[in-house]
Amino acid sequence: MSESKPNTEAAWLDPADDAPELTDEMLDIAEFSIGGKVIRPATGYLGPNGVIRGRPPSRERSKQQVTLRIDPDVIERFREGGPGWQGRMNEALRKAVGL
Numbered sequence: 610m611s612e613s614k615p616n617t618e619a620a621w622l623d624p625a626d627d628a629p630e631l632t633d634e635m636l637d638i639a640e641f642s643i644g645g646k647v648i649r650p651a652t653g654y655l656g657p658n659g660v661i662r663g664r665p666p667s668r669e670r671s672k673q674q675v676t677l678r679i680d681p682d683v684i685e686r687f688r689e690g691g692p693g694w695q696g697r698m699n700e701a702l703r704k705a706v707g708l
Contacts, residue, residue, distance in 0.1 A: 672699075 638653030687694040687701075 638651060640647060640651035641649045687698045690697060
């Protein structure tokens with residue numbers, strides 16, 4: 610005798626259902642491209658819910674993300690200064706290499 614098993618398949622959800630509605634503000638800062646060729650580069654940044662946050666790069670070259678092992682006491686010393694500790698660490702490294 611076979612038992613009746615409940616349907617365990619999840620209903621398909623359209624990813625567009627969660628997408629925020631486009632606003633004029635979003636379109637004003639968006640990058641436009643046709644066939645992979647950039648027609649107009651982006652002029653801003655979007656965060657959750659279309660909120661603009663962050664700042665554009667201040668230099669022609671963007672910073673690079675790297676993995677670096679640093680002693681815990683050194684990191685703690687920089688973090689004691691509060692927010693912006695990574696920038697302060699970057700500045701200390703620039704001074705150490707003579708930049």
